[in-house]
Amino acid sequence: MVHECRHDSASTGRVRAAKGRPIFEQGGPAHPAFVIEAGCVSLSTTDPGGRRVVVTFLFSGDTLCAGVHDSWASAVAVTDCILRRAPDAQAALRPGGSLLAASDDLLREVVTRFAQLAHLDAPDQLRWFFHWLARRTGRLAGQMVELPMSRRDIADFLAIAPETVSRAMRTLEERGELRRKGLHLCQLTFGRRRDACPDAVAVP
Amino acid sequence: MVHECRHDSASTGRVRAAKGRPIFEQGGPAHPAFVIEAGCVSLSTTDPGGRRVVVTFLFSGDTLCAGVHDSWASAVAVTDCILRRAPDAQAALRPGGSLLAASDDLLREVVTRFAQLAHLDAPDQLRWFFHWLARRTGRLAGQMVELPMSRRDIADFLAIAPETVSRAMRTLEERGELRRKGLHLCQLTFGRRRDACPDAVAVP
DNA sequence: CGGCGATTTGAATTACATCAATCTAGGTGG
DNA sequence: CCACCTAGATTGATGTAATTCAAATCGCCG
Numbered sequence: 001m002v003h004e005c006r007h008d009s010a011s012t013g014r015v016r017a018a019k020g021r022p023i024f025e026q027g028g029p030a031h032p033a034f035v036i037e038a039g040c041v042s043l044s045t046t047d048p049g050g051r052r053v054v055v056t057f058l059f060s061g062d063t064l065c066a067g068v069h070d071s072w073a074s075a076v077a078v079t080d081c082i083l084r085r086a087p088d089a090q091a092a093l094r095p096g097g098s099l100l101a102a103s104d105d106l107l108r109e110v111v112t113r114f115a116q117l118a119h120l121d122a123p124d125q126l127r128w129f130f131h132w133l134a135r136r137t138g139r140l141a142g143q144m145v146e147l148p149m150s151r152r153d154i155a156d157f158l159a160i161a162p163e164t165v166s167r168a169m170r171t172l173e174e175r176g177e178l179r180r181k182g183l184h185l186c187q188l189t190f191g192r193r194r195d196a197c198p199d200a201v202a203v204p
Numbered sequence: 205m206v207h208e209c210r211h212d213s214a215s216t217g218r219v220r221a222a223k224g225r226p227i228f229e230q231g232g233p234a235h236p237a238f239v240i241e242a243g244c245v246s247l248s249t250t251d252p253g254g255r256r257v258v259v260t261f262l263f264s265g266d267t268l269c270a271g272v273h274d275s276w277a278s279a280v281a282v283t284d285c286i287l288r289r290a291p292d293a294q295a296a297l298r299p300g301g302s303l304l305a306a307s308d309d310l311l312r313e314v315v316t317r318f319a320q321l322a323h324l325d326a327p328d329q330l331r332w333f334f335h336w337l338a339r340r341t342g343r344l345a346g347q348m349v350e351l352p353m354s355r356r357d358i359a360d361f362l363a364i365a366p367e368t369v370s371r372a373m374r375t376l377e378e379r380g381e382l383r384r385k386g387l388h389l390c391q392l393t394f395g396r397r398r399d400a401c402p403d404a405v406a407v408p
Numbered sequence: 409c410g411g412c413g414a415t416t417t418g419a420a421t422t423a424c425a426t427c428a429a430t431c432t433a434g435g436t437g438g
Numbered sequence: 439c440c441a442c443c444t445a446g447a448t449t450g451a452t453g454t455a456a457t458t459c460a461a462a463t464c465g466c467c468g
Binding site: 121122160161163164167182183 | 455456457458464465
C-alpha cells in the first residue's frame with residue numbers, strides 16, 4: 001500500500017518517506033489516515049490531459065487522507081518526511097474524529113482557495129500563496145518563510161505556468177513586497193494590499 | 205435559520221423555496237442537512253472582491269449541506285424547490301451516514317472539477333459543464349438537457365465571464381456539437397472530443 | 409570543477425475580460 | 439389578446455495578461 005517508504009519498528013507505526021517519493025497513489029485503495037510529524041507532503045491529482053494539479057500541501061501536524069473508500073489523489077513527499085498512522089481508523093471516522101474533521105477542513109480549504117484565487121492575477125495569487133504558506137507553517141506575517149517545494153509545484157498548485165510563477169515573483173520583488181534569500185527562502189514585507197490576504201492572522 | 209421559505213405542516217419537515225430565494229446564508233450557523241425532493245439549488249460563496257463563485261448545483265435527490273459547524277456557503281433556490289430535512293443529524297454524522305458521504309462526495313467533486321477545468325479553454329469547459337449537468341440530472345448522453353440556471357450562474361460556476369459563456373455556446377453550436385431549443389434547453393450531439401468528458405457514463 | 413536540471417528571461421501569440429451596444433424573451437398591464 | 443417593458447442574453451471592438459516556445463543563466467550535487 002505504502003510505496004517506497006521505510007517502516008520503523010512495526011510497533012511505532014512510523015513511516016519515513018524520502019524527498020520525492022510517493023506515499024500513496026491516486027486510484028489505489030484508501031489508507032488509514034496519517035499524521036505528519038515532520039516534513040512537507042503534496043497531495044495531487046492528474047487530470048485527463050495528463051497535467052498535474054496540486055490539491056494542497058500538508059505540513060507537520062496535518063492529517064493526510066484522500067478518500068474514505070479509494071484514494072482520489074496521490075501523496076508525494078516534498079521533503080524527507082516522518083509520518084505516523086492515525087491512532088484508530090474507527091475513532092477517526094467518528095463525528096469530531098480526525099478524519100471527518102480533516103475532510104471537512106480540506107473541503108473548506110479547497111473551496112475557499114478556489115473561490116479566492118479564481119479572479120486574481122498571477123502576482124496576487126502568489127502573494128496569496130505566501131500568506132497561505134506562512135499561516136500553514138506557523139510563521140508570523142513578515143517573517144522569513146521556507147519554500148520547500150519547487151517552482152513547478154507552486155505552479156501546479158496555483159494552476160499557472162512555472163514561468164508565470166517566476167515572473168510574478170519578480171513583480172512582487174520589484175514592488176517591494178517580497179525579499180528573496182536564495183531559491184527557497186522568502187520574506188513578505190508588510191503587504192499593504194487589502195485584498196487577497198487570506199485570514200492574515202499571525203500564528204504564534 | 206431558514207429564510208424566506210414556507211414550511212408545510214411542522215410534522216412533515218418539508219420546506220418550499222421559491223425561485224431565487226435564499227435557503228441559508230454564508231457565515232450563518234450550520235443547518236441540519238436537507239435532501240432536495242424537487243428543483244435545483246445553487247451553493248455559492250462570495251470572494252473578498254465581492255465576486256460570486258458557484259461551488260456546485262444540487263438537484264433532486266442530492267443532500268444539501270455546507271459545513272458541520274457554520275455555513276461556508278449560501279444556498280439559493282435556482283428553481284422552485286421542495287426540500288426535506290435530513291432524517292436525523294446524528295445519524296447523518298455517522299460513518300456511512302449521509303452527511304459524511306455528502307461531504308466526501310462534494311470534496312471529491314470539487315477537487316475533480318477544479319483539476320479538470322483548470323487547463324481547458326472556455327468551449328471545452330462548457331462542454332464539460334453540459335456533460336456534468338446531464339450526468340447529475342440523469343440524462344442520457346445525446347439527450348435534451350434542461351438548463352434551469354441563468355448564464356450568469358453558469359459563468360460563476362466556471363469562473364468565466366457571462367459573455368464568454370455566450371460565445372462558447374455559439375462556438376460549440378457552430379462546431380455542430382450543440383443544438384439549442386430556446387434559452388434553457390440544450391442537446392449535446394455525440395461529442396467526439398475524447399478529453400473533457402467527465403465520467404461520461406449514461407445514467408438511465 | 410564540470411555537468412545537468414531547475415529557474416529565469418525574452419519575444420510572439422492567443423484567449424479571455426471588459427466596456428458598450430443591440431437584441432430577445434418573458435412577464436405585466438392595459 | 440396584444441403592446442410594451444425590462445432583465446437577461448448576445449454580439450462587437452479593444453486591451454491586457456498569461457501561455458507557449460526558445461534561449462540563457464543559475465545552483466546544486468557528484
